[in-house]
Amino acid sequence: MAPTSKHVDFFRRKNKLLGGGGTKAIEKQTAMGKLTARDRITALLDAHSFHEYDLFVEHKCRDFDMESKSLPGDGVITGTGTIIDRPVCIYAQDFTVAGGSLGLMHARKITKIMDHAVKMGMPLIGINDSGGARIQEGVDSLAGYGEIFYRNTMASGIIPQLSVILGPCAGGAVYSPALTDFVFVVDKISKMFITGPEVIKTVLGEEVSMEDLGGARVQAEITGNAHFIASNELECFHQIKQLLSYIPWNNGRRPDRYPPTAPKPRFDIEKIIPPEPSKPYDIRDIIRAVSDNSDFFEVHKSWAPNVVVGFARLDGETVGVVGNQPLVLAGVLDVDSSDKAARFIRFCDAFNIPLVTLVDLPGYLPGIDQEHAGVIRHGAKILYAYSEATVPKITVILRKAYGGGYIAMCSRHLGADFVFAWPTAEIAVMGPEGAANIIFRNEIAAAADPAATRKQKVAEYGEKFANPYVAAASGHIDAVIGPSDTRKFLVHAIQVSTNKSESRPKKKHGIPPF
Ligand code: HXC
Numbered sequence: 001m002a003p004t005s006k007h008v009d010f011f012r013r014k015n016k017l018l019g020g021g022g023t024k025a026i027e028k029q030t031a032m033g034k035l036t037a038r039d040r041i042t043a044l045l046d047a048h049s050f051h052e053y054d055l056f057v058e059h060k061c062r063d064f065d066m067e068s069k070s071l072p073g074d075g076v077i078t079g080t081g082t083i084i085d086r087p088v089c090i091y092a093q094d095f096t097v098a099g100g101s102l103g104l105m106h107a108r109k110i111t112k113i114m115d116h117a118v119k120m121g122m123p124l125i126g127i128n129d130s131g132g133a134r135i136q137e138g139v140d141s142l143a144g145y146g147e148i149f150y151r152n153t154m155a156s157g158i159i160p161q162l163s164v165i166l167g168p169c170a171g172g173a174v175y176s177p178a179l180t181d182f183v184f185v186v187d188k189i190s191k192m193f194i195t196g197p198e199v200i201k202t203v204l205g206e207e208v209s210m211e212d213l214g215g216a217r218v219q220a221e222i223t224g225n226a227h228f229i230a231s232n233e234l235e236c237f238h239q240i241k242q243l244l245s246y247i248p249w250n251n252g253r254r255p256d257r258y259p260p261t262a263p264k265p266r267f268d269i270e271k272i273i274p275p276e277p278s279k280p281y282d283i284r285d286i287i288r289a290v291s292d293n294s295d296f297f298e299v300h301k302s303w304a305p306n307v308v309v310g311f312a313r314l315d316g317e318t319v320g321v322v323g324n325q326p327l328v329l330a331g332v333l334d335v336d337s338s339d340k341a342a343r344f345i346r347f348c349d350a351f352n353i354p355l356v357t358l359v360d361l362p363g364y365l366p367g368i369d370q371e372h373a374g375v376i377r378h379g380a381k382i383l384y385a386y387s388e389a390t391v392p393k394i395t396v397i398l399r400k401a402y403g404g405g406y407i408a409m410c411s412r413h414l415g416a417d418f419v420f421a422w423p424t425a426e427i428a429v430m431g432p433e434g435a436a437n438i439i440f441r442n443e444i445a446a447a448a449d450p451a452a453t454r455k456q457k458v459a460e461y462g463e464k465f466a467n468p469y470v471a472a473a474s475g476h477i478d479a480v481i482g483p484s485d486t487r488k489f490l491v492h493a494i495q496v497s498t499n500k501s502e503s504r505p506k507k508k509h510g511i512p513p514f
Pocket of ligand 1: 133
């Protein structure tokens with residue numbers, strides 16, 4: 001068709017809008033070390049797969065001289081595309097247009113693509129780079145946030161929701177990422193906070209930088225708001241692609257199956273655990289010793305590292321792995337690690353991902369700090385999450401499984417489908433030292449040589465309970481297995497659980513200890 005004046009007009013309008021906030025604003029964005037919203041979409045999605053919607057949407061604000069201002073796309077780009085051939089819905093806030101601030105139409109574009117993602121069963125990716133509620137639009141922008149939060153909540157457990165923080169994400173705006181499944185941040189670029197430095201200075205008289213307040217490291221290491229941290233935007237996009245390869249498009253599907261591959265020989269499971277029971281080792285080496293190609297995609301790597309969570313594949317199938325990390329605090333459960341594990345378990349359960357739990361912990365972390373921080377309430381979350389989960393649940397007890405920690409780490413009693421234990425497993429109410437000191441207190445005190453008697457009683461208790469056979473005799477574990485058989489047992493358990501079907505009593509919803 002020969003171009004008509006209408007075509008020319010269309011290209012002129014379109015090109016103007018594609019230019020976002022203009023050369024100066026784009027230069028400012030680039031000078032901050034940030035890609036533009038459009039370049040981010042291009043870098044993240046498969047080549048030429050992006051289809052944009054609502055490019056011609058315009059803001060409706062008539063106050064504060066806004067009538068005269070054109071805001072291309074109203075500061076947000078929305079559409080669909082593919083990532084490694086998986087369909088996704090995406091929005092990217094454009095900081096070059098009014099600071100990516102969120103007004104009524106900007107919010108409508110986002111809620112429209114969110115609705116589309118739920119209807120079509122596609123993951124939703126939101127790239128946040130915004131000064132928050134558009135101040136000129138007042139309550140309309142607050143309403144917009146509310147509608148986004150409502151949809152984040154409704155979509156939860158139906159489609160995976162990923163938030164990528166590539167600039168400021170300030171004020172109430174942070175609650176959308178907080179309601180989503182995975183948050184990605186980039187060092188020096190991401191800033192998340194409820195109240196900014198200005199407010200803190202006014203109210204509290206304290207000077208604080210945005211970086212110290214809510215920079216990427218703070219969110220990844222201290223608050224746990226971020227699940228993944230990258231050193232630049234391209235690395236962040238690579239992480240997103242990796243994550244999407246492990247998870248399904250929606251809760252009605254299973255993750256894609258990959259060709260099975262053996263673990264790499266350098267991860268020799270027999271050599272990872274030291275013979276001394278109190279010597280630490282890296283639980284991630286055990287995971288790599290059993291997983292396909294020794295791959296392990298760790299989630300929340302920098303936060304609460306005493307528990308390790310992440311995705312791996314067994315015989316080509318995605319599994320969610322939860323393991324105590326003996327390298328950090330002997331792998332105890334505490335407030336943060338309980339939150340971390342519970343959330344991950346619930347994601348896996350919602351999205352048909354079997355759970356593999358690797359147990360080696362002396363229990364919950366003792367101390368007044370933990371008690372006052374609510375270890376009872378937070379610790380309960382992990383019990384709730386495991387009990388509620390109906391995906392296949394496979395547990396391997398490697399070494400210590402003491403007290404509440406034994407129960408919490410997906411014991412048979414919380415509904416594990418398979419429980420295996422290594423010969424080195426110690427399943428008891430507490431460690432032999434503590435137990436002997438309590439139950440043989442009088443005997444030890446009355447002995448001619450209390451130290452020798454204590455040693456003997458510790459050994460006696462250890463012999464009786466610090467092994468897997470008492471639990472095996474009661475059927476609390478299904479098999480005592482040699483470490484080198486672990487992958488074989490795990491793969492078999494996954495294969496025979498393909499058709500697992502378990503239902504729960506009908507109810508509106510449970511009341512987890514949030
Ligand atoms: C309207 C905004 C804006 C906003 C930025 N801009 N934030 N316009 N509403 N919220 C505009 C600026 O006026 C400027 O326009 C352009 O975006 C770029 O902003 P700069 O300030 O020049 O950029 P920079 O120096 O990089 O600083 C970025 C910033 C700062 C730290 C985000 O702009 C800032 O502090 N903005 C306000 C943040 C804030 O308090 N937001 C409201 C939070 S409360 P020109 O035309 O000059 O280029 C909130 C409530 C939500 O969000 C509640 C939901 C429940």
